[in-house]
Amino acid sequence: MQVAVRVDRVTLDTSSNRFVVILKDDVNGRWLPIVVGTTEAQAIALQLEGVSTPRPLTHDLMRNLLESLTVEISKIIVNELRENTYYAIIHLKLNKKSQEIDARPSDAIALALRMQAPIFVEESVMRKAAVIEQANEDKSEPDFERPFSDIDQLEELNIKLQKAVREERFEDAARIRDEILELKHERHQ
DSSP states (O other), X not given: OEEEEEEEEEEEETTTTEEEXXXXXXXTTEEEEEXXXXXXXXXXXXXXXXXXXXXXXHHXXXXXXXXXXXXXXXXXXXXXXXXXXXXXXXXXXXXXXXXEEEEOHHHHHHHHHHHTOOEEEXXXXXXXXXXXXXOSSOOSSOOTTSOGGGSOHHHHHHHHHHHHHHTTOHHHHHHHHHHHHHHHHHHTO
16 A cells, blocks of 8 residues: 655754655654755755756756656655665656656655655555654653653653654654564564
């Protein structure tokens, strides 16, 4: 199953000085952080802001080539996460023929934004790597009225995760998310 997402923003992860694109699943309240290179972050951010450059950048050139050949992008899918590396597929259409092209998610996203193509993430990728937004009630800080020993290890990790997200330390958030998943797996065995 594929989940429709939108590009929420491009931000700098202050803990690693690396750029992160945030894909947002508005239906389920999840976001997926993907580390991207500086050039791709710039290409995505410029498109989000509607800024045009005097000369075409690489993704603009790709769009121009596809449009001149009357090729459309029907969608892009972030389809796999393997060894902390995301993979994507660009779905192209030309005269009722379809073609799938392997791509880095950052390039696929930059191109999808330029061609106004929908962006999807496989549910299996979202389950592995997405961070779930907390409800409106603030669960980001522990309840200091309770003795610390009463705070469950899982709850403590969730608090740390929300703090890392709030501070835009996305690599730390991903590491903490992995710890949460491992702990949940251990508890269900």
